Amino acid sequence: MTDAAHPGTPDHGYSLPPSYLGAGTTLRSWLLTTDHKRIGLLYLASITVFFLIGGIAAAVMRTELMTPTGDLVSADTYNRLFTLHGVIMVWFFLIPAVPTTLGNFILPMAIGARDVAFPRLNLLSWYLNIAGGTLALVALLLGGVDTGWTFYTPYSTLYSNSYVTLAAAGVFVAGFSSIATGLNFIVTVHTQRTKGMTWMRLPLFVWSIYATSIILVLATPALAIVLAMIVGERVFDLGLFDPTRGGDPILFQHIFWFYSHPAVYIMILPGMGVVTEVLTCFSRRKVFGYEAMVFAILGIAIFGFFVWGHHMFVSGQSTFASLIFSLLSFVIAVPSAIKVFNWSATLYGGHITFEASMLYALGFVGLFTMGGLTGLFLASVPVDVHVTDTYFIVAHFHYIMVGGMVSAFFAGLHFWWPKITGRMYSEGFARAAALLMFVGFNVTFFPQFILGFMGMPRRYWSYPPEFQILNLMSSFGAMILALAYALPFVYFALSLWRGRMAGDNPWRATGLEWATASPPPRENFAEPPVVDSAPYDYHPAHAEPTEREDARDREDQDDRPEDPR
Amino acid sequence: MSGAFWSRAGAHAESFDRLFAVLTGFSVLILLLVAGLIIGFSIRFRSGSKVTRHKVSRLVHREIEIGWIAATAIVALFFFWWTTSANLQQAGAPADAMEIHIEAKQWMWKASHPDGTRELSTLHVPAGRPVALYLNSQDVIHSFFVPAFRLKQDVVPGRTATMWFEADKPGTYPLLCAEYCGTGHSKMLGEIVVMEPGDFAAWLDSRPEGAGLIAAGRALFTSAGCSGCHAAGSAVHAPELAGLYGRQVPLADGRVVTADAAYIQDSILLPRRDIVAGYAPIMPDFADLLDEEEVAALVAYIRSLKGDTP
């Protein structure tokens, strides 16, 4: 991040204090900062590095899977690759991504605060994440882990001789980073809201980060304890899950999934918040059913803790428990469905423009719908019995994680990039990347639904020849996706040097973060803003945007690229 | 492998495919609805389009909202009811099911038929007859997955997993391991060979006269020294085993237990735990003398001892 000081943008009557980027340019001022905006950028840098590492592992796996026989890497290397892909992507990219980068940067500003409640804890959270990441990378470099990111016993405790203990320690430390961030955000939303920002006036992005923080705080400890138990069994030979001494490996799965299912909601909820902000801004409409959206977010967060058993329908779980979890899993599909319908309804009667972040958001709604609908398949016991542990599951969670969450992350990154850097990126380039990512994604992961139905199991180094065509398609799609992920690096970097000055509010959005300079000063606001209306107030409730107002919108956008009529 | 992965073999597979088709249809419908709404609204209400934007009253908002919340909830519960009832109908294996034992070991499947015939990585079953599988793992969690039957069952070490199927169409169907179990996970393949009942019987007879499980148990009963005390004419005062299976056994500490398979197995492995009333605890501990299969054979033999024969 270059630190060219940005003078206050020309159209400000008074000169603002220098932006947060200008406040201190030494390495020390970055590494010891307690400014939530800088910590957000530190996280942006670290998750980008982890995203690359996880992506490389995925690329090698997809290349290996082009041929039925394992001829690129050995079976052990392949097992270490998919474990690395899982561990790095889940704990060091998907979970931290939106909350710690966009959340850290935007949440305090969106509620009109000067900073998060515990700034020093916020910095500690980043260092814990880096410490955990380093431990995990050291485990990788020394020889990697071959248990899968789920660490199922007794393989992870008794039969794997890879660096399970080191990797578990890394994730354990990173877990406390999640708890620290979650705790920080909850207290921030409770105590740092500006005057007039009541609970029901909070932007839905803030609601989604708040709900995610609740899950972060209540779920992550279960992961911490189950990893501690694995280390306890490996290092001290405790008989916690050891079947030869009467232990029950399924108990491990219970405590693990008690964390890991809410964890998938940690990954998707922030994405939902970002999409709501983007859809409302670029369709110039209030969100459809604000209260329903809030209760849907809270419903997903709380109900997410009741459904973990659907991961264990075939593991030997009792029929009684499986049916309870099946019912609860069907019920939790309802809030997700509400959100999808409300997003679609938000577009009704709008003035929709198709900036890059809008394309990502629309892509999110489509792909998340497919991911969610396949979730219905997995909630029903007999269907799950056939498709679980196959590529149907791989496709399902990639539709939600990559199709949903990564699209939303890119939507948010594009939406707030002008606010973070004060510069505009090249719109055309970004739209091309968005479309390419949408195409590449579907070509990569849709064939995997069919592979799963045909019965190709997960984590297979070599597979029967019948599956080769679909795997080839998937690998070809992965190349497009890799290219699509590379493009943003290019035009975002270019925007830092040659990007147009963004001005305070390039998208004319209504969030509080847009009411201050871009990039914002260290204290976010010259004086604390006062809120007097509901969020997304794009058109005063009664007035319809007249033709003239529409035309005026057109002019003051000066050289905004003309819209495709 | 003649039976392609797509193929179906058995009533369960048919009912599964109906379920899967309906769910797919419903999902495509919802996807088209959502995509249609998004694309439709995006085109109709794009910025600068001349169409008039009607103001939707708050009441209509609320009605639409409640409308699709209720619709989603009803559809969700309907699917739950339908899939659960389908699941419960086939939960338990029919009584006359043929009992086969599967041993999962790191990276191979071993099957043993009731009459003792053993197979490695393949399983021959008669068509049109329910087959109940009892699965044990000797190391990590594996998963017995036959895509053509649309069935899989994790095999957790330390517990016996059960599943059952009834294949109607003869053919060879691939068997795969679906739960990650280490280096050879993707090599742990096998075949289920479904044969006409007649061919199956012929195949069974043609198998080399391997010691049946019960026959192996009878041989072990003497070779391991059990007959020394437990045979009818032995001088040692030891509990009578004939007709033991299923009987109520009074124990020295006053408890009364039913002699099921677990009791017999534990009495062999941990003799001092449940001492039969009126007998001295003199039985040696066999835990490290016999391996799991030999104990299973002894238990099968003791279970087969009817009241009359010694």
Added chain:
Amino acid sequence: MTEKTHPGRLWRKAALVWVALSLALAATVVGAYLDIGAWKLPLAMAIAAFKAALVAAIFMELTGAGAGTRIAALVGLLWLALMLSLTFADETTRAQSSDGFTQGAE
């Protein structure tokens, strides 16, 4: 600041609660030796809950705490109960197919 209360009052208040806790401790140890069979665990848990409530209410000043704080404490307990109950829903209702083999699935 309120006028300085006499320090002794604080020690006496704490000592009072301490006595109650110690009595409960004695009771639970004695309870362990009673021949009440299956009631031992519920009794021990009840006494432990009483001690915990005492510590939480008075020492941790949960009674006087703000709404958010009390909700956080309650949610912690609820999630603990949730993990226990749904895990037990599975562990206690598994078909008892023993380590050996059974005739026909129960």
Added chain:
Amino acid sequence: MSGLNEPFQTLARQRGAAELGIWIFLASELVFFGGLFTGYSVYRFLYPDGFLAAGAETNLIIGTANTAILLTSSATMAVAVWAGREGLRRHVLWGLCLTSLLGAGFMVLKAVEYAEDIRKSLVPGAGFALPERGAEIFFSFYWIMTAIHAVHLTIGVAAVSLAAWRLWRGRVDWRGTAFLHVLGLYWHLIDLIWIFLFPLLYLLGRGG
């Protein structure tokens, strides 16, 4: 008014935020120990006899003494917090020192108990003493639960002693802040966890 840090305008709001923050952390600790309590309860259900046999082997005297110590330390910690609110510096110091001493005493007794357990080879693994099925699982949980609790207690003793030292040297402006309250809440949580650990690990398998 020192002791006020960064984003807060008034001490009252800062206290409220700190209290809410620590209680959220305590809720996460409940779920953390909850994983262990879940494991313990499931296995106690699966192997009642093994657990009873193993429970009789734990040292009740040290267990009871340790419980008494922790209950007392909670009382002294509470006094420190209340005295802090009243600004009675000397009593705060007395409370903190007594608390950390009692905590250290707990650790000493714990070490003695662990040594005895190791001598009686109650350590899960190859040479485990008890034959009953499930007894080894009981002791696996005994070791992991008491060890993790001891780690929390060590952090507690260190924090309280550090607080007492900095207070004594006048290096922390605690008046009006939630510093002591937060420290006290963490300490009381350690006591709460032990209140439940004690009956589960020490009281079963006793008497008739």
